[in-house]
Amino acid sequence: MRRSSLLVSLSLSLLASAAAIRDGRAAAASPSLPDLMSFALMRTDQGAPKAVSVEQTADALKDYDVIVMGEWHDHTGNHLAEMALLRALYARNPQLTLSMEMFERDVQPVMDDYLGNRIGEDALRRKGRAWSNYAESYRPLVEYAKDHGLPVIAANVPNNVVRCVGVEGPGFLATIPPEKRGWAAAELHLDDGPYKDKFMRFLAEDGAHGPDENRTPEQKKEAAERSFAAQVTRDDTMAESIYLSLQKNPARKVVHITGAFHAEGGLGTVERLKLRAPNLKIAVIVPAEAEHPDAPSVQADDAKGNNFVFLLRGSPKEYVSDAEQKEAEMRMQANFRNLRPATGKCTL
Numbered sequence: 001m002r003r004s005s006l007l008v009s010l011s012l013s014l015l016a017s018a019a020a021i022r023d024g025r026a027a028a029a030s031p032s033l034p035d036l037m038s039f040a041l042m043r044t045d046q047g048a049p050k051a052v053s054v055e056q057t058a059d060a061l062k063d064y065d066v067i068v069m070g071e072w073h074d075h076t077g078n079h080l081a082e083m084a085l086l087r088a089l090y091a092r093n094p095q096l097t098l099s100m101e102m103f104e105r106d107v108q109p110v111m112d113d114y115l116g117n118r119i120g121e122d123a124l125r126r127k128g129r130a131w132s133n134y135a136e137s138y139r140p141l142v143e144y145a146k147d148h149g150l151p152v153i154a155a156n157v158p159n160n161v162v163r164c165v166g167v168e169g170p171g172f173l174a175t176i177p178p179e180k181r182g183w184a185a186a187e188l189h190l191d192d193g194p195y196k197d198k199f200m201r202f203l204a205e206d207g208a209h210g211p212d213e214n215r216t217p218e219q220k221k222e223a224a225e226r227s228f229a230a231q232v233t234r235d236d237t238m239a240e241s242i243y244l245s246l247q248k249n250p251a252r253k254v255v256h257i258t259g260a261f262h263a264e265g266g267l268g269t270v271e272r273l274k275l276r277a278p279n280l281k282i283a284v285i286v287p288a289e290a291e292h293p294d295a296p297s298v299q300a301d302d303a304k305g306n307n308f309v310f311l312l313r314g315s316p317k318e319y320v321s322d323a324e325q326k327e328a329e330m331r332m333q334a335n336f337r338n339l340r341p342a343t344g345k346c347t348l
Contacts, residue, residue, distance in 0.1 A: 032295065033293040033294075036076055037077050041054060041056075041310060042308065043056075043060070044298060044302075045307040045308075049298040049303055049309070054084045054088050055088055057088070057285075057308055060307075063281065065253060065280045066253065066254045066255075066280055066281070066282045067253065067256070067282075067283045068256045068258065068283065068284050070258060070259065070260035070264060070284070071258070071310075072259075072287050075287065078287050078312055079137045086141060086144060086255060087144065090148060095252045095253065097152075097249065098141060098142075098145045098255055099153040099241060099245065099254050099257070100138070100142075100152060100153065100258075101156050101259060102134070103128055103155070103156065104157060104158045104183070105156065105157060105158065105183045105184075106180075110124060115146050124142075153245050155241035155258075156234060158183050162234060164348070165226065165230045166226050166229070168346055169225070177348065183237075185233065185239070186240065187236065188229065188232050189232060189272055194267060199228050200228070202261075203227060232272075234262070234269075235269045235272050238256070238262065238269045239270075239273040239275075242269075243277055263286055264305070264306065265305030265306065266284050266306070283308070284307050285309070285310060287311075288309045288310070288311055290311045293313050298311065
């Protein structure tokens, strides 16, 4: 990513201004979204959705044990909204833990070393396998945690484990060496239900992620089941990471940052956290695209099962024609096939 640290600082300055504008009386009506750095917060768990400020949202969340913020990973406005809300939550209760999908369990020592000033950011990004958009999207969150002495949970399962589950199925986890088995959740929840239905629809609709077209129906079904197991390995591991943190530090609230698919409607990671700790009070905030940025509103499907919504302008269209989209899907399918081990056997 090419954005400099100067621009990141500028983004945070704009964020402070945006948060101030949305405070108090500005929340009376849903504000317009003039650009991709804009966001509007809408409360959706008290009848008809209503616009609220960052401060009002933080007030409403102060009694929750876990706040799950779903995101579109590449949307600037979404990241600005997360930063604003984290700051407001901390102002009300500094006993917070930041949990992140973007770092994996095996690099927790690297994250701890960075927070403890034993290594610099270069080592965090290399050894911690930070995402390519770390500097502009996740650096502000991590730096805020570091500056304020907040723990950061590397909550996710390593990607090579997910890939191997996708190739061999959930049985792969039983073959992991004991010293590495803790990288993934001890228990997976693979049952049928709304989340599985949603994931299977996603596979069927998205040719880039779905099974290859030249497979038999039975092969496609088996591949889809393995893909779901891989997805659930992420969800259950993140849920378990949050649960274990709360067990160790019950006085600390957890703010978990994750992709929207893992949180929407209280499914995915949220659902699996509730299975582990039914009495937890969990709030869910997810992004939604405003169909009319000048007068944004929340659609019924976006409101269902969520406490708040980050209303955002839609990102630019990735494709302008079916041919362009098909070409991209073929490239992605080729990439997925290339991830398969040459020997047909996964090892860590």
